[in-house]
Amino acid sequence: MIEKALKGEPRYYMWLVFLLGIIGVGMGCWFYQLHKGLGITGMGRDISWGVYIAQFTYLVGVAASAVMIVIPLYLHNYKKYGKLVVFGEFLAIAAVTMCMLFIVVDVGQPQRMLNVLLHPTLNSILFYDMIVLCGYLVINVIVGYNCLLADASHRPHPGWVTPFIYLSIPWAVSIHTVTAFLYAGLPGRHLWLTAVMAPRFLASAFASGPALLIIVLLIISRVSKFDPGREAVQTIAKTVCYAMIVNLFLVGMEIFTAFYSNIPGHMHPLQYLFVGLHGHGKIVAWMWTAAPFAFIGVILLLIPAARRHHGILAFACASIFLACWIDKGVALVIGGFIPNPFDRIVEYSATFPEISITLAIWAIGALILTVLHKVAITVREEQAST
Amino acid sequence: MSMNRRQFIKIAGLSTLFGVAGKGAFEFLSPGVLDAAEHGHGAQVPEEPAEKAIRWGMTIDVEKCGEPGVVDKCIKACHSTHNIPDFGNSKNQVKWLWQDDYEHTFAGNENSYMDDHVKELPFLCLCNHCDEPPCVRVCPTKATFKRSDGIVAMDYHRCIGCRFCMAACPYGSRSFNWFDPRNALNEKEYNMEFPTRMRGVVEKCNFCVERLAKNQLPACVEAAPEALAFGNLADPDSNVRQILRKRSSMRRKLELGTKPSVFYLV
Secondary structure, rough: HHHHHHOOOOOHHHHHHHHHHHHHHHHHHHHHHHHHOOOHHOOOOOOOHHHHHHHHHHHHHHHOOHHHHHOOOOHHHHHHHOHHHHHHHHHHHHHHHHHHHHHHHHOOHHHHOOOOHOOOOEEEEEEEEHHHHHHHHHHHHHHHHHHEEEHHHOOOHHHHHHHHHHHHHHHOOOHHHHHHHHHHHHOOOOOOOOEEEEEEEHHHHHHHHHHHHHHHHHHHHOOOOOOOOOOHHHHHHHHHHHHHHHHHHHHHHHHHHHHHHOHHHHHHHHHHHHOOOEEEEEOOHHHHHHHHHHHHHHHHHHHHHHOHHHHHHHHHHHHHHHHHHHHHHHHHHHHOOOOOOOOOOOOOOHHHHHHHHHHHHHHHHHHHHHHHHHHHHHHHHHHHHO | OOHHHHHHHHHHHHHHHHHHHHHHHHHOOOOOOHHHHOOOHOOOOOOOOOOOOOOOOEEEEEHHHHOOHHHHEEEEEHHHHHOOOOOOOOOOOOOEEEOOOOOHHOOOOOOOOOOHHHHHHOOOOOOOOOOOOHHHHHHHHEEEEOOOOOOOEEEOOOOOOOHHHHOOOOOOOOOOOOOOHHHHHHHHHHHOOOOOOOOOOEEOOOOOOHHOOEEEEEEEEHHHOOOOOEEEEEOOOOHHHHHHHOEEOOOOOOOHOOOOOOOEEO
């Protein structure tokens, strides 16, 4: 099966070489980090989690979003998603792999990571997060691989896979809920201490993940003979739109609760993010980039004529993907640490090695996604030609 | 029996999974049994007898801390006892015992009409050894744990450096070794009685658990007995309970339900 990934056009190889180049630079930086310690990053005693954990959080959402293809197909028999489901599963595999790598590069003693399994701690959310993430990876590998194997030999999907598909639905919800609980259960971090954390995570996940899938499918329909189907893409776009509206609504809830209650601890992190606090405002420009992109993306997807135009659709999806990434991959983690427990503001900027390592893990994800999707496309093309 | 490559990989993968999960499953079903079997009986930390409950706590007389040199000698005693590295910058700083002012130590309880004298007093900050420690709740490996005498302790050899405890601690009392702490120590001043740490693990004040085991007071209390007192909160007649009966005291961020064991006398 995997040999199908070895035959491709020159531009396919050039893309792989480009990704491997980024991975190489990041690997070098990671060895430097292993040698020196995490002090080479921008993290410190006040901002003790940074861009690594933020990417992890964002990508858990992207992984969970595969369920937005699975539910219509398997619970509502929406056949138009039939040939897309493996693309969703493979996106989930790439995203979960990136999540795990971001954890590996973030911990201080990665060689001890199995201690989480050797000393299982039922009161720690991180223990459950490890279990659900590993489980989700296994489920998606089983489902994706066996469905593709059946497609390649023109057989119907094996019946024993169906229970795993149904299991993947609550499991996808669980991975992002548990990840939200990592934050929402901590006393004294006001930005995170909110009951809508998990619902908001799910809403932004079901916006950003399918938005990425649309972009990937539009690229695939350009570079290969595989046609994802116009109506299927339009349906995914509606999912993105409504999920993003729910996400923005929940952001509004947070802002109302903090500012109408007028409780300083609840207002300070939001003030820091959106307008700056006591002269500190490194994230403000990010937030005012995210906000317009979020609204423009939603408006474009709401207008049917705009949504049907593939160029505009791609732009709208990229806007929403970017807005959600700034929200979760930049602001959420940093904002939670500001102000610190002593009501002081210490800001954070990622360093060069930290950014290189981050880009390398994104490149590894892109590499996995490219190879898996290449295999899936080849199978689809062979199906179409016979 | 013949086996093709795919079958072999499947079986090898599954057996690895179960091999890894094996000990975990054992611990899950019957916690502690495995450790006893591995280390022998003698390696267990001796439990305090049940009839004599111990709950260690500390009182800090803020007014006395304001006298010249008191705070500095406490911090110095702690740092030299525990081989605390000095990286020379606030980003990577490791803190066990340090000082701050009222406004920041009791952030959220600011009082603009307060006497200026109190505003300028030094408040000693350290791990509060909470009754309900959030750091222990979140640690995924039990590397930080609460002992039966109330001390929140650390196992530097088990810590994976995930820093979940640092996010969970509402007092900023936990420090991560962002670089190798041994490079930020003067070798001639090593205290050979206490281990140095390696990079990539979290550490914090341990209420001098190693000194308590030898019937000694914590280093900071020994250095400034006029300002600090240490004793058993579970014993109604103990020194700290007598002090707390006579003096009014404050604890940090009580609204979070962590129940700190460090009391500031005002």
